Amino acid sequence: MEAIVWDWAALGIRWLHVIAGIAWIGSSFYFIHLDLSLRQRPDLPTGAHGEAWQVHGGGFYNMVKYLVAPSRMPDKLTWFMWEAYTTWLSGMALMTIVYYWAASLYLIDGAVLALDPWAAIAISLGGLAAGWIVYDLLCRSPLGRNDTTLAAAGFVVLVGLAFAYSQIFSGRGAFMQMGALIGTMMVANVFLVIIPNQRKVAADLVAGRTPDPALGHAAKQRSLHNNYLTLPVIFVMIGNHTPLAFASRWSWLMLAIVLVVGAVIRHFFNQRHKGAPSPWWTWGVAAAGMLAVVWLSAQPATPAVDEAQESRVDLVMVGEIVESRCSVCHAAEPVWDGVTSAPKGVLLETPAQIHRQARAIGLQAVTTHAMPPGNITGLEAAERQVLATWIAAGAPAW
Numbered sequence: 508m509e510a511i512v513w514d515w516a517a518l519g520i521r522w523l524h525v526i527a528g529i530a531w532i533g534s535s536f537y538f539i540h541l542d543l544s545l546r547q548r549p550d551l552p553t554g555a556h557g558e559a560w561q562v563h564g565g566g567f568y569n570m571v572k573y574l575v576a577p578s579r580m581p582d583k584l585t586w587f588m589w590e591a592y593t594t595w596l597s598g599m600a601l602m603t604i605v606y607y608w609a610a611s612l613y614l615i616d617g618a619v620l621a622l623d624p625w626a627a628i629a630i631s632l633g634g635l636a637a638g639w640i641v642y643d644l645l646c647r648s649p650l651g652r653n654d655t656t657l658a659a660a661g662f663v664v665l666v667g668l669a670f671a672y673s674q675i676f677s678g679r680g681a682f683m684q685m686g687a688l689i690g691t692m693m694v695a696n697v698f699l700v701i702i703p704n705q706r707k708v709a710a711d712l713v714a715g716r717t718p719d720p721a722l723g724h725a726a727k728q729r730s731l732h733n734n735y736l737t738l739p740v741i742f743v744m745i746g747n748h749t750p751l752a753f754a755s756r757w758s759w760l761m762l763a764i765v766l767v768v769g770a771v772i773r774h775f776f777n778q779r780h781k782g783a784p785s786p787w788w789t790w791g792v793a794a795a796g797m798l799a800v801v802w803l804s805a806q807p808a809t810p811a812v813d814e815a816q817e818s819r820v821d822l823v824m825v826g827e828i829v830e831s832r833c834s835v836c837h838a839a840e841p842v843w844d845g846v847t848s849a850p851k852g853v854l855l856e857t858p859a860q861i862h863r864q865a866r867a868i869g870l871q872a873v874t875t876h877a878m879p880p881g882n883i884t885g886l887e888a889a890e891r892q893v894l895a896t897w898i899a900a901g902a903p904a905w
């Protein structure tokens with residue numbers, strides 16, 4: 508019963524998380540586009556910086572942006588912040604239910620580092636806080652005065668962390684930790700910099716004081732970062748369902764490439780929405796980057812099989828390995844605590860079932876080390892080699 512409630516709670520929170528994320532990223536894309544498409548006109552109201560005309564849902568909208576206060580502050584001002592906060596809160600709830608509650612399954616891999624669940628959770632949470640502090644200090648440091656230098660420094664820090672986490676957590680855990688870290692940076696930018704600065708500026712304007720331009724500058728810088736991080740963070744959030752992305756030998760390097768790919772794609776749209784010539788080269792970079800990612804993911808985590816080995820497929824052993832290492836969960840009636848039905852409907856109990864899943868087994872347990880999760884049933888390197896030999900020989904039935 509508990510497992511059923513848990514599973515539905517996870518789905519319910521995931522539902523909320525995705526909806527909040529759509530609302531947040533959607534409004535962020537909308538405002539970036541709006542901001543870039545503003546145009547000057549001689550007879551704009553005093554204090555107006557630019558305007559844009561839009562058509563949607565059967566009506567025309569005339570958007571006018573004021574950098575300083577309009578002559579009269581409106582009674583009602585809509586603030587955009589709960590989309591970001593809800594995304595983070597539901598994300599952390601999901602992280603807790605999926606990764607912290609079942610840390611030994613999803614966060615820890617004994618073959619990487621034999622951590623106690625509480626230690627892994629402490630490292631994960633501490634890492635989120637420390638990551639934000641380092642990033643925030645970088646932005647406020649002299650490096651932060653130049654956007655390009657700051658971006659390069661931020662990139663180095665993120666890639667360094669991705670590598671470090673790959674030496675601490677399971678592939679999946681390390682991947683999600685990076686997603687949570689980038690997401691936390693983005694939401695903290697909204698919560699701790701953009702909104703507070705905006706509030707100070709609004710209060711100054713209402714009181715007739717001149718706001719400190721540094722406030723606006725900092726908020727603008729953080730929103731620029733958020734803009735460039737949206738595509739990579741979404742890649743991580745959905746990539747944690749694709750073992751080739753998270754459980755490969757080079758997952759940390761693949762993430763580094765995706766950070767660049769996501770940024771250049773955003774750059775393309777930013778330029779285009781600004782009315783500048785479209786930088787088509789960005790698609791060449793993105794395509795080359797993604798090809799490199801695919802190639803890296805195909806570098807097997809299990810050593811390759813040579814021809815001499817291929818002829819020695821041991822079908823009995825394949826059956827025994829899958830039965831002992833996999834079918835505790837992948838069975839009509841799983842015996843593993845907390846697993847109520849065969850995960851993803853994958854049954855691995857009879858030779859026929861095992862044969863039918865050969866391709867998936869190769870992907871999950873040979874090319875990548877996604878299964879068993881956290882190598883919790885102790886699948887040994889020699890046993891992976893037996894499975895690799897079987898797959899390389901065309902996965903014969905028995």
Ligand code: HEC
Nearest residue numbers: 748832833836843850851853867868871872878879880884
């Ligand atoms: C401790 C329980 C457990 C064990 C042991 C286990 N699995 Fe899994 N397996 C899961 C869970 C949970 C999922 C669903 C993963 C997810 O949500 O992404 C899964 C998913 C899968 C999938 C489907 C993946 C997909 O996305 O369609 C395959 C194939 C698979 N496992 C193969 C194996 C093989 C092969 C072994 C043994 C080497 C194994 N599993 C051992 C729990 C287990």
